[in-house]
Amino acid sequence: MTYQFDFGWLIDSLPVLLKGIRITVQLILIGAVFGVALGIACAWVRALGPKWLKPVVATYVELIRNTPFLIQLFFIFFGLPSLGIRMSELSAANLAMIVNLGAYSCEIIRAGIQATPRGQFEAGASLAMTPFQTFWHVVLVPALQRIWPALSSQIVIVMLGSAVVSQIAAEDLTFAANFIQSRNFRAFETYIVSTLIYLALAILLRQMLAGLGWMLFLRKASR
């Protein structure tokens, strides 16, 4: 072991690193918000929605859940332009993450909806609410509460999985790390730093999701 550790490059590379962090955070925020929204919509269709829509959503969900994220990303960024649909690296990365999280969260949220006691639907109906009103006002929040830990994990998984968007040159944290490493040839130091940043981001994200869950579901104390 004669390797000399050197973190001197950090100062010069800080702007690149910070930009990478910003892009990764941006990707996960947009991906989580729209991905979960898409997941809720799809879960509604699969659990309670119109019959004709169910196969459409089922196909989407199975297609995404049974193919690699990297391929989905390549398809969106390199494949779709053949149909005239072109977008920036960042838009493609955002879209891929939304579509991916949408499919996984659909199944998680659907489980939460299907665990709803029948009496809740009947209570809603007996108060003259439409099935959709009952879903939206009565079923959804307790369903999300039931599956919140699983959904939080999935969001963190997608956040960590976002590293692959560097493959289409979206300038996220991994892209920044690769870029820095190709300049300083300090692979160990560069990747240990980026690892620690991902770790910190993941822990922070979990804390935020736990806090959000507390706000949404357990306001008892502060009501």
Place this chain on the structure above:
Amino acid sequence: MSLIAITEVKKRFGDNEVLKGISVDIAPGEVVAIIGKSGSGKSTLLRCINGLETIDEGSIVVAGAQFLPDEVHLKALRLKVGMIFQQFNLFPHLTAGGNVMLSQMVVKKTPKKDAEAVARKMLDRVGLAHKFDALPDELSGGQQQRVAIARALAMQPIALLCDEITSALDPELVAEVLAVVKELAAEGMTLVMVTHEMRFARDVCSRVVFMHQGRVHEIGAPEDVFANPRTPELRQFLGVQ
């Protein structure tokens, strides 16, 4: 003119015919108890009146609102009849007040302030004004059921359906719920209740319907039905010889 007209209603679950042609007319202000063994179809009948079950034959009309299985007719029907369940079915994520306000705001588009005023009034009516901000799991079973009653009343129904509303309660909590129901009856609310509280049925109800194997087996004033059961089935059900 009857408020609730049930005519020749038949209902099947697969091959099992649970209602075999039920006809009952209920006048405004009547308090009707439906009694019978489990499996006699009494809960199913009650659920049909609120459109929670479809019917295969016959008709149900509540104050001019005909039960047809589409959203428009169901809504019209359900605005006229409220329902209270054995398991309370309060919305767990909303406070007692929120439970009573929700359907007013969602269905009737009542402004929040007005809905809250109604909710406070209705909770007061069931003796729970002080529990406006309590979540359901902070309430006893009896209190939860009273909130459920307030929730149904807030929609200003012309009739209330009660599906074994005291069966899930500890014995000492039954009285507080029945007291509320008794008060409603005294105020002239039309009530149809499936119940096992024979004493309550005898004291409060204007008519008793005894169901047996999907049919109305006996019907009449409580003093007749309880004192002079005419059929062996009712005698057996009541435990008299």
